Amino acid sequence: MEMNLYGYKCKKCGQLHYPYRMVCKKCKRNAHNEFDLVPLPKNGKLLTFTHLYTLPADFEVAKLTLGIVELENGIRVTGQVSIQNPHMGMQVKGKIEAVRQEGYDTNYGIVFYEV
Ligand SMILES: [Zn+2]
Numbered sequence: 001m002e003m004n005l006y007g008y009k010c011k012k013c014g015q016l017h018y019p020y021r022m023v024c025k026k027c028k029r030n031a032h033n034e035f036d037l038v039p040l041p042k043n044g045k046l047l048t049f050t051h052l053y054t055l056p057a058d059f060e061v062a063k064l065t066l067g068i069v070e071l072e073n074g075i076r077v078t079g080q081v082s083i084q085n086p087h088m089g090m091q092v093k094g095k096i097e098a099v100r101q102e103g104y105d106t107n108y109g110i111v112f113y114e115v
Pocket of ligand 1 (some may be wrong): 010011012013014015024025026027028029030
C-alpha cells in the first residue's frame with residue numbers, strides 16, 4: 001500500500017496547512033482543531049537544499065541531503081533528497097518511506113527523487 005502525506009484543511013475557510021497548526025493562519029477563527037485531512041501531491045519543485053555531514057551517530061550514512069520542495073498545490077515541505085547532483089528549480093518526485101530505524105520503531109518521512 002502506498003502511503004500519503006497529508007495536509008490539514010480548515011473546515012471554516014478551506015485554507016490548507018502543512019504541517020499541522022492549532023489555529024488557522026488565514027481566518028484565525030478556527031481555534032477548535034476543525035481540520036480535514038487531505039492527501040497532498042508528492043511531486044513538485046526543489047526550492048533549495050543542504051548537505052548534512054555531521055549527523056547523530058546512529059545514522060548509518062555518511063551524509064544526508066535535506067531540501068524544501070514546493071508541491072504542485074503550492075504547499076512547501078521539508079524532506080530528504082536522494083539525488084546525486086541536485087539543483088534548485090528541478091522537478092522532483094516524492095515517496096513516503098522509512099527514513100530511520102530506532103530499535104523497533106520505524107520513522108517515516110518523505111524522500112524526493114529525480115523525475
Ligand atoms: Zn480558516
